[in-house]
Amino acid sequence: MGHALIVEDDEDSARMIAALVVREGHTVVCAHSIGAARRLIAMQRPDLLLLDLHLPDGSGFDLLSDPDILADTVLVLMTGQASLETSLRALRLRAADYLVKPINPQHLKSLLSRLVAPSQLRAELAEVQEQWRKTGRFGDLIGRSPPMQRVHRQMSRVAGTAVTVFIQGESGTGKELVARGVHDLSRRRDQPFLAVNCAALSAHLIESEIFGHERGSFTGAEREHRGFFERAHGGTLFLDEVTEMPLELQAKLLRVLESGTFMRGGSAQVLQTDVRIIAATNRDAGEAVTRGKLREDLLYRLNVFPIALPPLSERGEDIQLIAESFLQDLHRADGGARCFSPAALVRLGAYHWPGNVRELRNVVQRTWVMAMGSEVTEEWLPPLGGAQLSRRREAVPPRATMTGFDETVPGVLELGGSEVVVEIGTQLAEVERRVILATYESCGRNKERTAAMLGISMKTLYNRLKEYRL
Structure with a gap:
C-alpha cells in the first residue's frame, strides 16, 4: 500500500482517478492547484504523484522546480496528448510514465500494478x-x-x-x-x-x-x-x-x-x-x-x-572478454575445460569481425569443436586480411585493376578463405549473385551469418535466394 497525490483541476476527473487508485489499495488525496499540492506534500510526502500538466495557477512542471521535493516519489504525468515534447520532458524528469486523457482505467490499473519506488x-x-x-x-x-x-x-x-x-x-x-x-x-x-x-x-x-x-x-x-x-x-x-x-x-x-x-x-x-x-x-x-x-x-x-x-571491431578489449565468456558457456554445456592460446587471443583481437558478436560466437563454437587438447589455438580462427592478401599475391599473378578490390590481386574478392573471380565487364547483377552464393556456401548455408557478413537484411537475402531458386 502507498500514498498517492492526484493533482488535477477537474474535480470530477480527480474523483474518478482517486476511486481507481483506492480500489488498488492505496490511500489518496487530491489537489486542484499547484499551491494546494505544495501544502499536501509538506504534510505527507507521496509515494505516487499523478500530475496534470495544465493547472489554474501554472504548469504542472512548476511543482517539480525543486528536484529534491519528490526525490523518492514515482511521478506519472497526465496530458491530453502524447506528444514528442511530453516524452522528452518525461525523460528529463525521470517520470515513470504518462497517461493520456481521458484516463483509461485499464491503463491506470496496469500502471499501478508495476509501481516500484525510485530508491x-x-x-x-x-x-x-x-x-x-x-x-x-x-x-x-x-x-x-x-x-x-x-x-x-x-x-x-x-x-x-x-x-x-x-x-x-x-x-x-x-x-x-x-x-x-x-x-x-x-x-x-x-x-x-x-x-x-x-x-x-x-x-x-x-x-x-x-x-x-x-x-x-x-x-x-x-x-x-x-x-x-x-x-x-x-x-x-x-x-x-x-x-x-x-x-x-x-x-x-x-x-x-x-x-x-x-x-x-x-x-x-x-x-x-x-x-x-x-x-x-x-x-x-x-x-x-x-x-x-x-x-x-x-x-x-x-x-x-x-x-x-x-561494431565489435571498435570495442578493443571486449573481444577477448566476450570470446572467453562464450568458451565458458561451452564448458558448462558440454563439460571439459579449454582456454585460448596466446596466439589465438592475438588473432581474435586483430580480426575485423564483419559479423560482429554473432560471428564471434560462431567462431568460438567452431574452434571448440575442432580443438584437440586443452588449448584452443589459432588454427581454426578466421585468417587476417593482411595475411590472406600476402598469400594471394604470391600465388596469383596480377590482373586488370578493378575498383573496390585489392589492386595487386584485382578481380578477386576474399570470402572466408574462398574466392570469387569476377572478370571485367561482368554485369553487376551477376557479380551480386556470385558474391551472395559464395558467401552463403562459405557460411554453411547459415542465413543469419550470411546476411550479417554481406551487410544486408534477412528479407533481402531471402528474396535473392528465392530469385536464385535456393
Whole structure:
C-alpha cells in the first residue's frame, strides 16, 4: 500500500482517478492547484504523484522546480496528448510514465500494478553496476570498452522511464540484448518482453502478427488472433529491423504511438494498449528516410532516446572478454575445460569481425569443436586480411585493376578463405549473385551469418535466394 497525490483541476476527473487508485489499495488525496499540492506534500510526502500538466495557477512542471521535493516519489504525468515534447520532458524528469486523457482505467490499473519506488530501482541498478565492475557483464551484455560504457549509462538512464528507445547498430552487435536489458531494469520487467523481426515476416503476415485479426477477416483466418500489441500488454515490444516494415503499416504504428490505440484486422473495435516500444535498425535511419524506407514522422516518434551500438571491431578489449565468456558457456554445456592460446587471443583481437558478436560466437563454437587438447589455438580462427592478401599475391599473378578490390590481386574478392573471380565487364547483377552464393556456401548455408557478413537484411537475402531458386 502507498500514498498517492492526484493533482488535477477537474474535480470530477480527480474523483474518478482517486476511486481507481483506492480500489488498488492505496490511500489518496487530491489537489486542484499547484499551491494546494505544495501544502499536501509538506504534510505527507507521496509515494505516487499523478500530475496534470495544465493547472489554474501554472504548469504542472512548476511543482517539480525543486528536484529534491519528490526525490523518492514515482511521478506519472497526465496530458491530453502524447506528444514528442511530453516524452522528452518525461525523460528529463525521470517520470515513470504518462497517461493520456481521458484516463483509461485499464491503463491506470496496469500502471499501478508495476509501481516500484525510485530508491528500489536505484539499488537494483547499483547491483548491476557492481556486477559489471567485477565481471564485465551488464545484464546479458559483456564489455568494458569506453563505447560500451556509454551504452550502459544510456540504458541506466532510460530504463526507469516510459519513453520510446531507438537502437541503431550493425547486424550482430546485440540490439536485442540492449532492448532486453532496458526492459529488465524497468518497472515492466515482470510483464512480457516480446521481440518481432520485421524483416523475417512477409508483408502479408506482419500486420496480422503485430495487430492481430478477427476470425474470417481474410481467407484462412479460421480463428481470432491476438497480435503482439495485445500479448505484450503491460510489458515491452521490441521491433527489430523496423525500416523493413511496409510503409502503410508504419502509419498504423505511428497512430499507436500517438494515441495508444489500435484495431485488429477486420474489426472496427478500438483497443487500448499499454506497451513500451523499443525499435531497432541496422540501417542509417536518415538514409532510410531519404530512400523512402522509413516515414520521417515515425522516425521522430521512435527516436526519442537513441542508442548507437558500436561494431565489435571498435570495442578493443571486449573481444577477448566476450570470446572467453562464450568458451565458458561451452564448458558448462558440454563439460571439459579449454582456454585460448596466446596466439589465438592475438588473432581474435586483430580480426575485423564483419559479423560482429554473432560471428564471434560462431567462431568460438567452431574452434571448440575442432580443438584437440586443452588449448584452443589459432588454427581454426578466421585468417587476417593482411595475411590472406600476402598469400594471394604470391600465388596469383596480377590482373586488370578493378575498383573496390585489392589492386595487386584485382578481380578477386576474399570470402572466408574462398574466392570469387569476377572478370571485367561482368554485369553487376551477376557479380551480386556470385558474391551472395559464395558467401552463403562459405557460411554453411547459415542465413543469419550470411546476411550479417554481406551487410544486408534477412528479407533481402531471402528474396535473392528465392530469385536464385535456393
